[in-house]
Amino acid sequence: MNAMFVVFWKEILENLRDRRTVINTLLTGPLMAPLMFALIINASISRELAKADKPLPVPVVGAEHAPNLIAALKRSGAEIKDAPADPEKAVREQDADMVLRIPAAFAKSWTDGEPAQVELVYDESQRDAQGSVARLRGMLEAYSQQNGALRLVARGIAPSVMRPLAIAERDQSTAQTRGGGLFSMLPYFFILGVFIGGMALAIDTTAGERERQSLEPLFVNPVRRSTLLAGKLGATVAFAFTTLLLSIIAFSVAGQFMPIDKLGISLQMGFYFAACTLLVMLPLVVLLCSLQTLAAAFAKSFREAQTYLSLLMFVPVIPTMMLSLFPLKTQTWMYAVPLMGQHVTILRLLRGDPILPEQLTLCVAATSVAALVCVWITARIYASERLAISA
Amino acid sequence: MIEVTHLHKAFGKVQAVDDVSFIARDGQITGLLGPNGAGKTTTLRMLYTLMKPDRGSVKVDGIDAAIDPLGVRRRLGVLPDARGLYKRLSARENIDYFGRLQGLDTATRASRITELSAALDMGDILDRRTEGFSQGQRVKTAIARALIHGPTNVILDEPTNGLDVMATRAMRGFMRELKAQGHCVLFSSHIMQEVGALCDRIVVIARGRVVADESPEELRAQTGAASLEDAFVKIIGSEEGLAA
Numbered sequence: 001m002n003a004m005f006v007v008f009w010k011e012i013l014e015n016l017r018d019r020r021t022v023i024n025t026l027l028t029g030p031l032m033a034p035l036m037f038a039l040i041i042n043a044s045i046s047r048e049l050a051k052a053d054k055p056l057p058v059p060v061v062g063a064e065h066a067p068n069l070i071a072a073l074k075r076s077g078a079e080i081k082d083a084p085a086d087p088e089k090a091v092r093e094q095d096a097d098m099v100l101r102i103p104a105a106f107a108k109s110w111t112d113g114e115p116a117q118v119e120l121v122y123d124e125s126q127r128d129a130q131g132s133v134a135r136l137r138g139m140l141e142a143y144s145q146q147n148g149a150l151r152l153v154a155r156g157i158a159p160s161v162m163r164p165l166a167i168a169e170r171d172q173s174t175a176q177t178r179g180g181g182l183f184s185m186l187p188y189f190f191i192l193g194v195f196i197g198g199m200a201l202a203i204d205t206t207a208g209e210r211e212r213q214s215l216e217p218l219f220v221n222p223v224r225r226s227t228l229l230a231g232k233l234g235a236t237v238a239f240a241f242t243t244l245l246l247s248i249i250a251f252s253v254a255g256q257f258m259p260i261d262k263l264g265i266s267l268q269m270g271f272y273f274a275a276c277t278l279l280v281m282l283p284l285v286v287l288l289c290s291l292q293t294l295a296a297a298f299a300k301s302f303r304e305a306q307t308y309l310s311l312l313m314f315v316p317v318i319p320t321m322m323l324s325l326f327p328l329k330t331q332t333w334m335y336a337v338p339l340m341g342q343h344v345t346i347l348r349l350l351r352g353d354p355i356l357p358e359q360l361t362l363c364v365a366a367t368s369v370a371a372l373v374c375v376w377i378t379a380r381i382y383a384s385e386r387l388a389i390s391a
Numbered sequence: 392m393i394e395v396t397h398l399h400k401a402f403g404k405v406q407a408v409d410d411v412s413f414i415a416r417d418g419q420i421t422g423l424l425g426p427n428g429a430g431k432t433t434t435l436r437m438l439y440t441l442m443k444p445d446r447g448s449v450k451v452d453g454i455d456a457a458i459d460p461l462g463v464r465r466r467l468g469v470l471p472d473a474r475g476l477y478k479r480l481s482a483r484e485n486i487d488y489f490g491r492l493q494g495l496d497t498a499t500r501a502s503r504i505t506e507l508s509a510a511l512d513m514g515d516i517l518d519r520r521t522e523g524f525s526q527g528q529r530v531k532t533a534i535a536r537a538l539i540h541g542p543t544n545v546i547l548d549e550p551t552n553g554l555d556v557m558a559t560r561a562m563r564g565f566m567r568e569l570k571a572q573g574h575c576v577l578f579s580s581h582i583m584q585e586v587g588a589l590c591d592r593i594v595v596i597a598r599g600r601v602v603a604d605e606s607p608e609e610l611r612a613q614t615g616a617a618s619l620e621d622a623f624v625k626i627i628g629s630e631e632g633l634a635a
Contacts, residue, residue: 006491010480017479213475217533220439221492222465385442 003223007231011205012238021200025239029196030246034189038254056135059083059090062102066110069102069118069143076139087121097129098122098136113151184323187346190247190277191316191339194285195292197243198236199309202292205232207305210387219388229293229382233375236289244281248274273349280345280363287338287371288316294378297387319343335359336366392417392575393438393544398447400433407433408444409599415577415592417543420570422586423579425596426627431579432472434596435548438577439469451544465493468542470550474533478522482513485521486536493540500539507535511565527558534565545569547578551585563589587619597627 015021061083063070070080084090087099101119109116118140122133149159209215219225255269295312299305319340330348335341341363348355381387393415400408408430415421423431436442438449440460449456449463456463476485483504490500508517511531516524521532530550538545547566551559566589569576580586586593587607595603595610603610603626607619614622 002494003492006488010477010488010491013484014477014479209475212478213473214477215475216441216471216473217469217475217489217537218492219441220464220467220469220471220537221489222461222494223492224461388441 004227004231004234007223007228008234008238011201011232011235015201015204015235015239018200021204021239024200025197025243026246029193029243030250032196034247034250034254036189038257055079056132056139057081057097058136059087059096059099060102061087061099062104062106065102065104065106066116066118072143072146073139076142078136078139091121091123091126094123094126094129097126097132100136184347185320186251186350187343188316188320189251190244190281190346191284191288191342192313193243193247194240194281194288195309195313195316198240198285198289198292201232201236201239202289203296203299203302203305203309205236206293206296206387207299208302211301216388225382226379229379233286233290233293233378236293237285240285240289241282244285245278248277269350276349276355276360277346280342280360280367283364283367283371284338284342287367287374290371290374290378294374294381297378297381315339332359332362335363338367338370341366392452393546393577394448394450395434395438396448396450398434398437398449399445400430400437400442401445406599408437410447411596411599411601412447413594413601413604415544415575417575418570418573419591420566420576420578420589421592421594422590423577423594423596424583424586424623425579425581427581429596430599431581431596432548435469435471435546435577435579438546439467439471440464441471465540466542466544468538468540468545470530470534470537470547472548474529476521476524476529476532479520481518481520482524482528482532482535483517485532486539489536490539495540503539503541504535507538510568511535512561526553527555530554530558530562542574544575545577547576549579549581551580551582559585583620583623595623595626602626 056078058073058078059081060070063080074080083099083101084096087096087101090096091099099121101121103117103119106116106118120133120137120140122129124130148162152159152162206215209218218228252269252274291312292309295308296305299308316339319337320343323340323343330344334344345355345360345363395414396412398408398411399406411430411434413421423434425431433442437444438451438456440449440456440463443457451463451466454462454466476482477488480488486504486507487500490503495503504517508514511534513528513531513535516528516532521529524532530553534547534550550566551562554562563585566576566578570591578589590607592606593603593610594601603613605613610622610626611619614625
């Protein structure tokens with residue numbers, strides 16, 4: 001027990017003297033992710049806000065064929081522009097969000113009372129343009145309905161005849177749930193912080209010790225290898241946990257500066273959120289740190305260990321990707337899967353959704369079991385003969 | 392006292408250590424001599440329980456390494472082939488770390504560090520970070536941390552490897568001092584002058600086997616060779632891997 005703390009404090013002291021490790025743990029790990037995240041969110045929010053208010057530039061081919069339509073579009077906030085020579089090409093190459101084409105036959109069809117065609121050239125795969133296209137489509141439909149109603153009135157028919165169905169929308173999303181969608185990447189950044197925080201020590205305490213040939217002398221001391229490992233793992237966990245703690249604090253602070261309320265959403269970033277996130281992340285920190293130590297134990301050199309750990313960093317992306325590609329309904333079994341359980345829990349906390357105590361317990365317990373298994377395997381690897389041999 | 396009986400160790404098909412037996416006594420310097428790759432380091436690694444022998448036993452002061460490896464390690468001071476230091480710690484902190492792992496209290500550690508520092512003449516480097524240490528300074532630090540707990544038995548794997556003339560002389564003086572204090576000193580070397588000059592007993596290993604276990608004088612007499620060097624060459628059967 002005593003020897004474990006000796007190893008623990010020595011690793012802490014030694015790594016605190018390494019400026020790069022300290023910067024990674026205390027600065028890069030916790031700050032990089034929230035900062036990037038805040039920038040992305042800020043940019044997307046201010047873009048959305050700007051788009052709604054600004055006049056919508058609409059390149060039009062053949063504006064002269066429909067002066068009334070053009071005038072109506074201008075009244076609704078469109079800014080009519082000259083169309084590019086090749087509208088399809090311009091849209092494909094993202095020079096224009098969309099192009100409106102009014103054929104020469106428009107005026108004749110209109111006066112004959114037939115459906116007058118206009119063409120909307122756009123690119124569905126261009127997510128950035130979707131808002132603009134939807135706005136223009138809305139303007140066109142409003143103009144169409146308005147004139148349809150006028151025609152019915154001119155023939156002595158009530159326009160309501162054309163609307164046998166009235167749809168009243170009742171959106172059940174709350175300010176919190178709309179915020180959750182935007183922040184679905186948040187759990188990944190927490191997990192990434194843990195990875196960055198633990199990386200230096202996981203490598204230093206195994207592959208690093210072997211590379212600088214200090215592992216064999218260490219093993220000659222009358223201390224069990226499992227005790228040595230416990231001290232080293234403890235130090236790695238301590239660094240990773242510090243990163244996580246700072247990461248959560250940084251997120252909470254960054255959240256204050258994000259104009260998220262302008263989108264009509266709100267996020268739970270209070271003490272309850274921080275406490276629950278820490279609780280579910282704690283066993284995950286142990287699991288990830290021992291995974292890192294395990295991977296580094298197989299490496300012959302520092303560099304090789306770095307490669308393994310970089311690959312390992314992609315593992316926590318899997319549940320994040322899966323849940324954003326297939327937005328499954330949250331089910332109880334998800335809490336039992338390490339990484340996924342944390343992901344689901346953090347998202348629900350953020351959205352202010354209730355989490356049952358047994359779900360929280362399941363998440364912590366399942367990840368703890370996985371962590372214990374991983375620590376046990378790492379201890380077995382650590383006890384093996386070949387681990388100590390440097391060359 | 393270190394007793395080794397019928398030690399075997401194979402790596403795959405290579406029989407690295409093949410039935411090695413010898414005894415290293417207290418108050419004596421025992422040399423393990425052999426060409427490179429003869430199985431010296433593997434034998435020593437089994438002594439300090441880093442590796443488990445396939446067969447055979449290791450006893451240190453009567454304690455069986457297979458039964459109580461921690462007890463054996465507590466009685467050993469080892470300078471392994473690998474002697475890396477923690478470069479962000481000072482020499483004193485490196486030594487102190489091993490003292491703590493040996494379970495020594497603060498006062499004992501401080502007085503032992505003072506003693507060892509004087510014996511190894513490392514007062515000027517004691518509080519410097521070990522990054523940038525010369526080979527000699529590194530070996531001194533590594534020996535000090537290995538002997539922090541004042542072990543009866545001292546195992547040194549090629550202690551003069553990479554040292555310059557002055558540092559080598561100092562090292563040999565230090566080993567003689569250990570002997571005078573009654574320690575059991577076991578060291579490996581492929582340098583015959585060194586072994587001849589220092590040892591009370593020489594164990595010659597070649598291709599994993601003990602080919603001679605004598606005092607230097609007996610060795611010369613037995614082979615009928617005029618010099619130790621010729622005696623070694625005769626015993627080992629070739630000059631391969633030996634340095635003068």
